Amino acid sequence: MNDQANFTTRSIQVAFLAIMAGVWYGLTKTGAVTPLFLPPMDIVYATFMRLVQTGQFWSAVRVTLFTIAQAWIIAVVAGLLVAYLVTRSRHWTAVMEPLIASTFAIPLTLLFPVFILFFGIGPASKVAYAATYGFFPVALITIAGLNSVDERYLRAAKSMGASSFDTFRHVLFPAAFPVILTGLRVSFFISFASVLGGETLSSAAGVGKAISLAAELMEPARMYAWIVFVIITAVSLNFIVSAIENRRREY
Amino acid sequence: MxxxxxxxxxxxxxxxxxxxxxxxxxxxxxxxxxxxxxxxxxxxxxxxxNPRLFSPPSAIVYALFDEILVDPRIRGAIYQAFTEVLVAYVMAIIIGLVVGLSVGWSNFGRRSFYPIVILLYAIPQVILLPLFVLTFGIGPACKIAFGVSHGIFPIIVNVVAGMRNVNALYLRSASSMGASNFDLARHVYFPHMVPSLFAGLRLGMTLTLLGVILAELYVSTGGIGYWTKLYAETFDPAPLFALIAVLAVMAILLNELVRIAERRFTRWRN
Amino acid sequence: MSESTPFRAAAAGRPVAISIRNVSQRFGDAGSPNEVVAVDDMSLDVRRGEFVCLLGPSGCGKSTLLNIVGGLFPATDGVVMVGDKPVKGPLPRDISFVFQESTLFPWYTIRENFDVAFKFQNVAKSEWASRTKQALEAVNMGAFIDHYPNQLSVGMRQRVNLARGIALGTDIILMDEPFAALDEQTRMVLGEDLSELLAKTGKTIVFVTHSLAEAVFLSDRIFVMTARPGRIKSIIEVDEPHPRSPDFMLTPKFSELRNQAYALLRDEVRQAIALAREAEAAHA
Missing domain, CATH: 1.20.5 (Single alpha-helices involved in coiled-coils or other helix-helix interfaces)
Structure with a gap:
């Protein structure tokens, strides 16, 4: 019974993808949509295969990956550090947590022109922009994680004579670790999207730039090739990460 | 705590x-x-x-009243962005509710269509920005559409989540007292969904703002994007910061409105 | 069980309020290995004004039977009659429910919870306020009418929940382990309240529990049920007028009845635990 239900839902999901592909095919082949908006699938595929063989494809990917990595590392280090410092006292947690949370509710994209002003249109402005965006989830989720550790564990550790650092090292950190990992994941995907966004808005290189350039030069096949590439990459990454998380949860 | x-x-x-x-x-x-x-x-x-990069807050305030708020072109750009956010947000709520309710209504819908929603949510939508411009042009339609495309996902996801896990006892108790299906929707499902719905509305506002502003910045031939680009390229930080501050205040006020509504409707949760 | 059970209790001779005839409930596909017989061909009568307890191990189908009687879901086989009406769905004018945990909606105040219940039940609006007030005062909760359920303790919430069940004004109240989530002292106090209420109002109550003391203290008749499939194993009569005082618990009669119930139940509980273990092993 269960298998059958699974089969039905899977079929619907496959059917959805098939319909999307069918619509794409139908629209382009009947000429309902001009290839300027939506080029036929086979042309996009051929463009992609040609693109992969060029050096510019890999250099764009390399720039973007390197930018993401830098931004993410900065975001994680800064976020963990701030969360650690803020949760040292209840008072400072109460002062800073709402401040950080409400800053994150403002579209930080507004700061993008400032980063362009400071760092120019090279990768540095994208690193700064994505690190800023990526910092908040790490800090907020880690603060929440450290604060939600069961107080009984802390009292138990204290009763056994643990120092403040011992308590952090052996109780707070391990107890909050799964939550902290969530923060790192969220931060990664936000950094990822922010770098691509920054590159799309204003950049000299990278995948985002390649997409906006293709649009500007009216090369829709190339633009779609890039878009499909990014979508597949993002969805696969998501899939892998949630598979890892599900496995971790089983243990 | x-x-x-x-x-x-x-x-x-x-x-x-x-x-x-x-x-x-x-x-x-x-x-x-x-x-x-x-x-x-x-x-x-x-x-x-470096004065070409940094501007003291006092100078920013001066620029706010001397350059930003007195220029009808800039005022118009701000007003237009504000309108775009409002229109996009209302559309995101309507579409998000309709899609969320239809997906979340049955187990079947949840199991079949929810993964598709999650899949779409995982796409970094910003890469579609050039596509939105190609499709909708460089006017408000493009910015509204991009705002909607960002705003609907958290609303859908939270509406679906809110329809799950309704305490079966509440349903049984209400039916034993003679509640109709409409009564159940009105007095059980809907109130149960409200906290989650508001979480979605809050995130939806943040993302709608993000979408509209991304599109505004991308289209640099007019609107906000034109002015930020101008100020950044001419190394004129004071009006740039002032303009950003105005938009940030707008975002804060809109977020706060949603929060007030949320507090009003979820008092029962303590 | 035989169709008419002889009994001496006070309710004997009064008209039948609920008649359960050959009711069975099966879950899962018939004949398949995952078929579960929750209730197996049960028949019993509940007289008007009688307090009847269904006592049994967890998973013996007692709550299932209660839900069938209340029309919350249909039985696989058999008929339930309330008065002269066959039960085909909820009968909000005849039967009210009190569930094991408070089913007060957390999003409404106590007053709004009562109002919405009357609205579901189609009670004339003019009666709402007075009936709410009266019911809350009966359980000493009148002061909390504008509180949200989350502002009350578990015990207070269940007290209000009970008051709502009574305020609905039905002749029959079905109670599904209403005190299960409460601490011992609160349970005892609420039990006394309930006994008093029964004496005062003459309501017919069917009560599901797995507490022996509660069953003996409250019931006129206790139906001890077997572990899966649920059948009636034995009937214990408690010939003691309502309202019962806590002193009743100190009498030899109380201990004797309690021991009698325990003896009947012990094997069933062991079997229920074995069944649960088996089910767990099958899943792993």
Whole structure:
């Protein structure tokens, strides 16, 4: 019974993808949509295969990956550090947590022109922009994680004579670790999207730039090739990460 | 919540605010932190920082009243962005509710269509921005559409989540008292969904703002994007910061409106 | 069980309020290995004004039977009659439910919870306020009418929940382990309240529990049920007029009845635990 239900839902999901592909095919082949908006699938595929063989494809990917990595590392280090410092006292947690949370509710994209002003249109402005965006989830989720550790564990550790650092090292950190990992994941995907966004808005290189350039030069096949590439990459990454998380949860 | 208190004695708070309640202390410390940041920024920008990059807050305030708010073109651009956000948000709520309710209504819908929603949510939508411009042009339609495309996902996801896990006992109890299907929807499903719905509406507002502003910045031939680009390229930080501040205040006010509505409708949760 | 059970209790001779005839309930596909017989061919009568307890190990189908009687879901086989009406769905004018945990909606105040219940039940609006007030005062909760359920303790919430069940004004109240989530003292106090209420109002109550003391203290008749499939194993009569005082618990009669119930139940509980273990092993 269960298998059958699974089969039905899977079929619907496959059917959805098939319909999307069918619509794409139908629209382009009947000429309902001009290839300027939506080029036929086979042309996009051929463009992609040609693109992969060029050096510019890999250099764009390399720039973007390197930018993401830098931004993410900065975001994680800064976020963990701030969360650690803020949760040292209840008072400072109460002062800073709402401040950080409400800053994150403002579209930080507004700061993008400032980063362009400071760092120019090279990768540095994208690193700064994505690190800023990526910092908040790490800090907020880690603060929440450290604060939600069961107080009984802390009292138990204290009763056994643990120092403040011992308590952090052996109780707070391990107890909050799964939550902290969530923060790192969220931060990664936000950094990822922010770098691509920054590159799309204003950049000299990278995948985002390649997409906006293709649009500007009216090369829709190339633009779609890039878009499909990014979508597949993002969805696969998501899939892998949630598979890892599900496995971790089983243990 | 009380974790940190167990570790740090109350005496560690500065003694000059010792007479206040805990809550007042928190609020005043927060104000001091913000004031300290402004003062530090002022000193840095005035005496140390490169004036082509940094502008002291006092100069930003001056630019706000001298350049930004007096220029009808800039005022128009701000007003237009504001309208775009509102229209996009209302559309995102309507579409998000309709899609969320239809997907979340049955187990079948949840199991079949929810993964598709999650899949679409995982796409970094910003790469579609050039496509939106190609499709909708460079006018408000494009920015509204991009805002909607960002705003609907958290609303759908939270509406679906809110329809799950309705306590079966509430349903059974209501039916035993003679509740109709409409009664169940009105008095059980809907109130149960409200907290989750508001979580979605809050995130939806943040993302709608993000979508609209991304599109505004991308289209640099007019609107907000034109002015930020102009100021950044001419190394004129004061009006740039002033313009950003106006938009940030707009975002804060809109977020706060959603929050007030949320507090009004979820009082029962304590 | 035989169709008419002889009994001496006070309710004997009064008209039948609920008649359960050959009711069975099966879950899962018939004949398949995952078929579960929750209730197996049960028949019993509940007289008007009688307090009847269904006592049995967890998973013996007692709550299932209660839900069938209340029309919350249909039985696989058999008929339930309330008065002269066959039960085909909820009968909000005849039967009210009190569930094991408070089913007060957390999003409404106590007053709004009562109002919405009357609205579901189609009670004339003019009666709402007075009936709410009266019911809350009966359980000493009148002061909390504008509180949200989350502002009350578990015990207070269940007290209000009970008051709502009574305020609905039905002749029959079905109670599904209403005190299960409460601490011992609160349970005892609420039990006394309930006994008093029964004496005062003459309501017919069917009560599901797995507490022996509660069953003996409250019931006129206790139906001890077997572990899966649920059948009636034995009937214990408690010939003691309502309202019962806590002193009743100190009498030899109380201990004797309690021991009698325990003896009947012990094997069933062991079997229920074995069944649960088996089910767990099958899943792993």
């Amino acid at each position: 009380t974790v940190a208190a167990a570790r740090v004695p109350a005496a560690s708070t500065p003694s000059f605010i010792g007479g206040m309640s805990r809550r007042a202390k928190v609020i005043w410390t927060r104000r001091l932190v913000l004031l300290g940041l402004v003062v530090a920024f002022e000193i840095y920008a005035r005496f140390i920082g």
